[in-house]
Amino acid sequence: MRIVLDAMGGDNAPRAIIEGALLALGEYEDISICLVGKKEVIAEHLRGREYDPERIDVVDAREEIEMAEPPVNAIRTKKDSSMVVGMNLVAEGKGDVFLTAGSTGATVAGATLIIRRAKGVERPALAPVLPTAEGSMLLVDCGANVDCKPSQLRQFGIMGSIYMRTVMGVENPRVGLINNGAEEEKGNAQTKKAFGLLKDTDINFVGNVEGRDLMLGACDVAVSDGFVGNVVMKFLEGCAKALMSMLKDELMSSTRSKLGAALAKPAFSNFKKKMDYTEYGGALMLGVNGGVIKAHGSSNANAIKNAIRQARTFTQGGVVEKIKAELAAVAEKEAADRAEKEEKSQE
Amino acid sequence: MRIVLDAMGGDNAPRAIIEGALLALGEYEDISICLVGKKEVIAEHLRGREYDPERIDVVDAREEIEMAEPPVNAIRTKKDSSMVVGMNLVAEGKGDVFLTAGSTGATVAGATLIIRRAKGVERPALAPVLPTAEGSMLLVDCGANVDCKPSQLRQFGIMGSIYMRTVMGVENPRVGLINNGAEEEKGNAQTKKAFGLLKDTDINFVGNVEGRDLMLGACDVAVSDGFVGNVVMKFLEGCAKALMSMLKDELMSSTRSKLGAALAKPAFSNFKKKMDYTEYGGALMLGVNGGVIKAHGSSNANAIKNAIRQARTFTQGGVVEKIKAELAAVAEKEAADRAEKEEKSQE
Secondary structure, three states: OEEEEEOOOOOOOOHHHHHHHHHHHHHOOOOEEEEEEOHHHHHHHHOOOOOOOOOEEEEEOOEOOOOOOOHHHHHHHOOOEHHHHHHHHHHOOOOOEEEEOOOHHHHHHHHHHHHOEOOOOOOOEEEOEEEEOOEEEEEEOOOOOOOOOHHHHHHHHHHHHHHHHHOOOOOOOEEEEEOOOOOOOOOOHHHHHHHHHHHOOOOEEEEEEOHHHHOOOOOOEEEOOHHHHHHHHHHHHHHHHHHHHHHHHHHOOOHHHHHHHHHOHHHHHHHHHHHOHHHHOOEEEEOEOOEEEEOOOOOOHHHHHHHHHHHHHHHHOOHHHHHHHHHHHHHHHHHHHHHHHHHHHHO | OEEEEEOOOOOOOOHHHHHHHHHHHHHOOOOEEEEEEOHHHHHHHHOOOOOOOOOEEEEEOOEOOOOOOOHHHHHHHOOOEHHHHHHHHHHOOOOOEEEEOOOHHHHHHHHHHHHOEOOOOOOOEEEOEEEEOOEEEEEEOOOOOOOOOHHHHHHHHHHHHHHHHHOOOOOOOEEEEEOOOOOOOOOOHHHHHHHHHHHOOOOEEEEEEOHHHHOOOOOOEEEOOHHHHHHHHHHHHHHHHHHHHHHHHHHOOOHHHHHHHHHOHHHHHHHHHHHOHHHHOOEEEEOEOOEEEEOOOOOOHHHHHHHHHHHHHHHHOOHHHHHHHHHHHHHHHHHHHHHHHHHHHHO
8 A cells, every 4th residue: 555645744844744654654564655745855854764665755746835825726836746746646546545734725625626526426525533522523524615515415424424434443423413403403504404315314314413512422423514614623622722721720820729730740641632633643535536634734743653544544444435336326326216206206 | 770580491490590689689789670480489489588679579470481392482372481471571661681591492582573673683693602711702693593694794793792892891892703714715605795794894803713713712702603603602512511521531540630630629610610601691682672681591590690780781781772873874884885886887
């Protein structure tokens, strides 16, 4: 298996990316890694390191896409960027999965423009794994599609279910629809329709999930449009930060609680680690013709190693093929239902 | 000032409601309270208590609206419920503000059907005050309108700004639009249009606010449709619970951190108090022809007292009149702009 790595993307690139690649090579014997970026910079970071040269190769790319660049434009004009060159390798079948810690917008745009939609997929979605009190959940979509049709939400549910089953090993993943109430009749125009469509699939649809139950582990896959998903994902990040800062203020307000906090420090560190979602890997582009993983921009070497582990399981599990097959089955069933209805109406 | 209290609504009614009323009467000399509900039950709770009988009166109402009842139907059929009787008092000018800890749906439905929209308001909104790392913010709307037009979001911003200025004493409140990116061009079809409309008002519109900045105090008023607002509000509740439970698990995992947690207990209690949004009062119905406040269902006597304080400031500040005046000014300006444009196009 060949994993293509954007060596230039992310706050700590290329050091953390290359470091993470070497860690992963040590851990997983069945992978090889292709590092894409300025070859002399990559060579410099590899110099003096111990690794199997048969399992690392470098593909030169002279440009870089900056975080603030308009994504579609960046993908279209920077043909020699590490992102475009790397994605082209996957599109041409010269790599199994592309992994980057670079611009989210460019990753989404590039995945759609270069690697392209898988057959039967209406719109690819960006899906991060988020921590919950019970473990973790996949959020589909977190920003690739801000305006969504109900049928897209159904596909998000199906694709998310496949991912959690195949990569995260969750048996019969519970798929929930993020909504403003638990009852079936609750929701806006979009979610009310999506509810009916999701109910009619073979996945384990557990119905509407309210905001308060998301973090309490009410579902394994949380479905929403990219607008709501983006607000939720970033709100979680902000909440964790704000709550910890509020708690810290209180803990620092007396000598007694300061001492308590010092004693409990290892517990606080473990908690922080649990909340650090780079532990769970990056966000997936679900619904494109190949693996694309977006690691957090601030990823360190360990986060990159985790994302490589995820890329490996994603490829081994044949997620892309499974998505195509299950969506085709849904489309077939719908066509059959339509034909049957028409036949009846003509009788 | 006469505050009308739903004595029968909420998990701890009528005890906590009546207790809260007595606390408030002791604290604020310029209010009187009208308790609505089964008169013999209320009388029993008042028996033996010390209070000025001139400042409390009881209005009998024989029915109760349950939490799970379909709201509109409940308001239409239970004419003798404490909610309907109480709201009628305010609608008839026999009370300044109605306060309940009962069903949220029934409160929204009743406010709209009985107290009715204030002149110029497209749709009333339900607006809770939420804690942030910097203090608090008002969220408009948290669920009264799941599908919103951009012009409604503009009104939410204006109404929220008036509330924070008048009741919470925030000078020039910063109004933010909840969005999936900070840049002006970000958003879905709805928020992109709303951005332009909000920019064109006299309020202190600070632009788009991302999920991660909400809890960090990026704005005093957060504007969104009731779908997103509902998810955010409930997600905050769930996050706080989940994060504290995850932290607790870590703290209880070793003797050392257990000891630390015990020492830091007062700090944890203070933190919990800060996160308890009943401290900030209830959620406002903004945009109806009178004050309507929905206290949290689990309100204790102190939360009810806080909501009464809020009801008092709301009435003193003339929020309803201010909303009507400012929205009329916006409508006038729009009409003038339209007339000017038409004139120009005819030239």
